[in-house]
Amino acid sequence: MALNPFRAAPRVPFVAATVAPVGSIDPCRIYGSIYLETDPVRRSYCFATVYLEPEEAFADLLVYKEDNKLFADKAGFWYQTPTRDFADYMLYVTDNRALADFYIHYTDSRSFAGCRKQ
Template sequence: MFFSFLLAALLVLGPAAKGHPGAPRPAAGAPRGSVDPCKIYGTVYLETDPNRRSGCFAIVYVEPDQAFADLLVFKEANKLFADKAGLWAEAPNRDFADYALFVTPTRGLADFTIHYTTVRSFAGCRTN
């Protein structure tokens, strides 16, 4: 009797174990671990609706000053040229974007900060 109870308990609690195929997973848009802004390039959709924040890859803050930004971004007109870190082409909607990023008005809530630059060669991650 005891062993059948133990087996039933393991079957019920088994899918909740880490790494099990039936275990619940985070949402598809949510990153696992910290976000590396140096790996974000291509087509990007900037979401501003707080109700859709959970479906975004990361949370960004648009820094008004270049000195404090984690990533300098240059807006490319053609998505084929957005092939390095900091080179972003705007997507018309989130379905056509490689990354959907939520823009927050609060710097403390952001995963990383960006600043838009007008010079293409300045785009990229800041070196520390």
């Protein structure tokens, strides 16, 4: 019936196309068990690319290393897994700041961990 030349084409209501926002990855949504990948061959399998910022002032995310996976439940609280199979996120660590999606800095204080307000 769709190819019938004598019948009028059915009317389709206008539907606006939904477009996903284009931009960088939000570091404030990353928490839980994390595996840090350093092998450049496996970079394409990682969720994001991070740079370990030596200065706290320039970091996008202050990270506190948790000893227990259950306490890594907010942004900035990471439990680093020894294997990539059990990780919630795999992140590639680069030494080139320009190639990173966001910058992290490890903090010793639990109360300072989290996202920086922008």
